[in-house]
Amino acid sequence: MRDIEYLRLLGKEFPTSRKAGAEIINLRAICALPKGTEYFFSDIHGEYESFSHLLRSSSGIIRAKIEETFGNMMSEEDQLELANLIYYPSETIEKKRHDENITTKQLHDEQKITINRLIAICKVVSSKYTRSKVRKKMPADYAYAIDELMHLDMNDFNKKAYYNEIINGIIEIESADEFVIALCELIQNLTIDSLHIIGDIFDRGPRPDLVMEEIMNFHDVDIQWGNHDIDWMGAACGNTACIANVLRIGTSYNSFDALEDGYGINLRPLSMFAAEVYGDDPCENFQPHLLDKTEYDSVNPELAAKMCKAISIIQLKLEGSLIKRHPEYGLEDRLLLERIDFENGEVDIRGKKYKLSDTNFPTVDTKAPYKLSPEEEELMHTLKLSFMHSKLLRKHVQFLYSHGAMYRSINNNLLYHGCIPMDEEGNFTCMTTSDGSFCGKELMDYLNTKIHDAFFLDIRDDREKKQDAVDLMWYLWCGPNSPLFGKDKITTFEHLFLKDNKELCVEKYNPYYKFSAEELYADKILKEFGLNPEGAHIINGHVPVKTMKGESPVKANGKLYIIDGGLSKAYHEQTGIAGYTLIYNSNHLALAAHKPFVRGQENTPSIQITETTKKRILVKDTDIGKTLIRQIEDLKDLLAAYESGLIRENR
Structure with missing residues (x-):
């Protein structure tokens, strides 16, 4: 029935x-x-200009389509000019408008040539889609004209005249610029069928807020959360340790535009507090990384360093209190504030004493080191309200929830950001929580539920369960058994106060990273998530691939792709490139190795086919x-x- x-x-x-x-x-x-082309990006880290260029250029595929379509019919210079027009149509046209040396007739002739070339590219990139799907992607005002131009039979003499009249009419009514922009955006839209973001949209780079807007405007996208994303999501849920950590990284990487102009976080209380408490302190260990210039909210580097130190001390206090609330986290070794000998300027780590490089702790009560001062309490209350009342941050976090998860299985590919925690024998490690112990796929599914509880569960329904979920967001950022972190410990304290002792700053990667590079263990992970290892892949981010040292992003006999090649400027010296895009079309998988983005320069990635399918993959x-x-x-x-x-x- x-x-x-x-x-x-x-x-x-x-x-x-x-x-x-x-x-x-x-x-x-x-x-x-044929199946649509899937694009996989990882570890964008706020690099808006680089990411936007990669989306607009389809990581070099549009440039390849131009060469494929026109070959020797166009010079290299003209091909590059056409490519830049497709990537940045409005900006390119605006420059043309100010060219006083071009006559009206020359301009109209150029517009005809440009429209014909763009129609030719449209035909190529739309060939694998139904006509109705392509039509839906067209702007409504020009859909009829574009559709007719793309599907006319040019061998028919009468249709040739019809074709030319459409173009002449567009130019005559002075709509050519708008029509060209519509064609360029259609090409961009058709080249990437679906977009997969393998985590870490936030931190280090200047404008994660603009990256989120770009992602949200894309027609088909999913996100696998990274530990930096979870940190921001935790901040939006009201986790004060996450808020302090977000601000520590933001002040350290000069990300004031994103915090203040983008998300409207009021940092004035923090700057006033820091200037008062650390007025005579040079805060040498907290000098910001000036990788990007601020456009709207410029902060003096000396003040930024004081702000960074102030929020770092608060962070260590809040984390200590959180660790003490949750003995199941097993993070007692991170309770370092209570192990400081303030009189001698030393800290005891695993029974050995180390000299601190900074001994000025004016707000730390030696008898209760994790207790916030009244001024710090008031500051964190203000900052928490600012994060939780940011409309744009809430909108972005809601999108992260609606389009995101700990992992995704799609088209026989398993996507996740960090790792599936393993022990030294290659077995899945269990994470102990207030609800029991979980490992493998069961752990990932459990964490999905807890992460949703942190944001959506009404505290009036279950205060204890809500608080437990909110607290867990911080553990997922940096806990040793967190699938998003994948290291034995986070050495924030050591980097801030013991940076000359480099061995103390080492964060050892989970055994997963050794085992998953072997086909046997890659197959084990794929089976754990219900995938047939034959033809399947794990697509992973989180760990920058040091290409300049000979590392390959393809491991486990082609079963594992690690595509964090370092889009963030902070990694360029380590990696030698600026990240990877994995491109999966109906015929093959290919890696596009990005160049460090420089506005105005030729930035086309180099593309290498890594695997050819046995037969063309159809829908x-x-x-x-x-x-x-x-x-x-x-x-x-x-x-x-x-x-x-x-x-x-x-x-």
């Missing part, structure tokens, strides 16, 4: 056998098309295809019900 009820509901959408049959024909045709072979095939079967059942008279058609 439930099947009949379902078919009756389906019949409301397809009330006649003709309509049901037409939809079957449509779905079967879609299944026979029917994908996860979407499996859904469409089920829909076809349902429609066939509906047809049978109509034919047998079990359900009446509504003609």
Whole structure:
């Protein structure tokens, strides 16, 4: 009976056998098309200009399509000019408008040539989609004209005249610039069918807020959370340790534009507190990394250093209190404030004493080192309100929740940011929580639930459960068994106060990173998540690939791709490149190695095919295809019900 009820509901959408049959024909045709091209990015770290360029250029694929389409018919210079027009149409056209040496006739001739070239590229990049799907991606005002130009038979003399009249009309009514922009945006839109972000959108770079806006404007996107994302999500949930950490990183990397101009976080109370408490302190260990210039909220580096120190001390206090609340975290070794000998300027770590490089702790009570001073309490209350009342941050975090998860399995690929924690024998490590111990896929699923509780659970329904989930957000940022962190400890204290003792600052990676590079263990992980290892891949971020030292992003006999090549400027010296895009189309997987982005320079990534598929992958072979095939079967059942008279058609 439930099947009949379902078919009756389906019949409301397809009330006649003709309509049901037409939809079957449509779905079967879609299944026979090549799969759309998937793009995988990781560890964007606020590098808005670089990321935006990669999206606009499809990580070099648009440049390749231009060469493929025009070959020797266009010079290298003209191809680059066309590529830059497609990437930045409005800016390029604006420059042309100010060229006083070009006549109206020359301008119109150029516009005709440009439109013809863009139509040719549109035809190439739209070839794997249905005409209706392409039409939906077109801007409404120009959809008719674009559709006609893309599908006219130029061998027909009469149609040639029709084609030319469309273009002449566009130019005559002075709509050529808008039409060119529409074509360029359509090309960008068609080249990337779906976008996968493998974590770490936030921190270090100047504008994570603008990166989020770019991601949210994309038509088909999913996100696998990174530890830096979780830190910001925890801050938005009201976790004060996460808030302090976000601000420590922000003040350290000069990210005042994102904090103040982007998210509207009021940092004046922090700057006033820091200037008063650390007025004579040079704060040498806290000098900011000036990788980017601020445009809107310039802060004197000396003041930024004081702000960084002030929030760092507060962070260590808040983390200490949180660790003491949660003995199940097993982080007692991180309780270092209580191990400081303030009189001698030393700290005891694992039974050995080390000299501190900074001994000025005016707000630390030696008898209660994790207790905030009244001024710090008031400051954190103000900052917490600022984070929780930021409308833009809330909008972005809600998108991270609605489009994000700890992992995703799609088209026989397993996506996650950090690791699946393992022990030294290659077994999945269990994480101990207030709800029990979890490991492998069960751990990832459990954490998905807890992360949602931190934001969505009403504290009035279950105060204790809500607080436990909010606290856990901090552990996921830096806990040794967190799948998002993947290291034995976070050495914030050591980097701030013992940076000359480099061995103390080492953060040892989880054994996962050794084992997952072997095919046997990559297969084990894939099976854990229900994937057939044959033809499957793990796509992973988090750890920068040191290309300049000969490291390869492809491991485990092609089963594992680590695509964090260091988009962040902070990593360029270590990696030698600026990150990777993994591109997965119907014929192959390819890696695009990014160049460090410099505005105005040629930034096309180098693309290398890493794996060719045994046969071209069609839509029917994908996860979407499996859904469409089920829909076809349902429609066939509906047809049978109509034919047998079990359900009446509504003609």
